[in-house]
Ligand SMILES: O=C(O)CCC(=O)C(=O)O
């Protein structure tokens with residue numbers, strides 16, 4: 043209950059002390075806010091100084107190191123601001139930021155971004171010093187990698203068992219740390235820890251040297267860096283065995299294959315590097331033609347024939363040039379943008395479906411009636427191939443991510459039965475043929491590699507590559523194994539149209555010879 047202070051002077055002493063107490067609380071409160079505000083100001087100045095250029099963002103983001111830097115900025119800086127804003131309850135900016143934080147890149151994106159850089163480095167033999175200076179095959183970015191970035195790359199390489207890449211990254215990280223001594227305490231501790239893990243894992247069976255001298259040989263700056271920090275040796279307790287166990291447990295838990303495993307299976311890196319003219323042998327080259335194609339005088343194609351380029355003879359792989367106009371390609375991209383979802387796939391056991399490292403892209407699916415442009419495209423490719431889409435003809439539009447790729451695969455389902463074919467519950471049959479449209483140019487990388495003929499088709503905006511996945515007998519043609527090479531520089535948009543067996547029986551008649 044409220045006290046009537048005016049009724050006793052003596053009790054008013056309490057008021058005096060209350061006055062002082064509250065003033066000091068008030069002072070703390072203001073100081074706290076001031077501190078937070080100052081930190082926020084510093085952070086804002088830093089963010090402004092390092093902001094990505096607002097004009098022509100599409101040019102900025104085609105460089106993988108800029109992509110990495112952008113992801114890092116959100117994953118580390120903006121989430122930090124969220125912490126600072128904790129002090130300011132119920133304020134507009136907080137709720138706005140909370141909403142934003144729900145879908146900005148987080149730490150797992152940063153790991154994915156580092157993995158992408160390492161994947162690109164492996165696929166395209168990128169020079170580590172060039173990368174540190176922001177350069178990728180002559181494309182400069184203005185993004186420079188720091189000690190902690192190199193540590194992140196080393197860790198990504200380590201966790202994907204790309205040990206030959208891990209070592210130089212960790213050494214680079216130590217070198218930059220010694221040079222600048224700018225790295226968070228947590229990070230330098232983890233860096234040194236990772237160096238030790240690396241050495242014990244890599245040289246587990248070698249008894250030639252003690253582990254300390256091995257560390258010294260492999261990471262010459264290890265002990266020097268260690269000297270910089272108050273380092274209590276808490277890492278020494280872990281033995282090589284227990285670290286190993288942890289690692290294998292991790293990969294089982296994630297139930298994903300490492301990049302290394304996939305590389306072993308697919309090994310298309312050299313193909314991705316080369317281009318068609320280099321790998322196409324002369325005897326085949328002589329047989330390949332370019333001509334105007336009317337598909338047996340199809341009326342629409344008589345009016346406007348398609349420029350056809352043969353990329354290979356057996357299997358027959360062709361490219362239709364200028365089959366999509368720039369305007370149509372852009373319209374399809376705009377249509378797809380709001381509907382993109384990260385592609386999922388099954389893990390190596392085939393039991394679990396989720397995000398996978400072997401296919402990094404997002405897709406949107408369309409029926410023919412989604413838009414006039416989609417329908418027109420379907421019609422044009424039907425005119426050119428004679429094949430018709432099944433009743434709900436679908437077209438999938440894909441946008442590749444950082445270092446986005448798709449490892450070697452068949453477009454027709456491959457099951458265990460002797461035909462290499464799967465049951466198709468919707469009764470549409472297997473994917474008889476593929477038309478792969480390129481909706482954007484890609485300055486570097488992103489080719490479609492056919493592993494058996496050993497050719498790589500560059501993404502050329504407006505063109506489509508076409509091939510049959512099945513022999514006329516209906517048996518899968520194993521020569522069609524193909525992969526999407528990692529995108530090095532650029533933003534790759536592609537679109538697939540798959541034709542099914544059913545409805546196309548008279549266009550491509552069954553053959554009794556299983557292998558022709
Ligand atoms: O994008 C590419 O180059 C190939 C894509 C592909 O093979 C697929 O989506 O099935």
Ligand SMILES: [Fe+2]
Pocket residue numbers: 451452453524
């Ligand atoms: Fe494919």
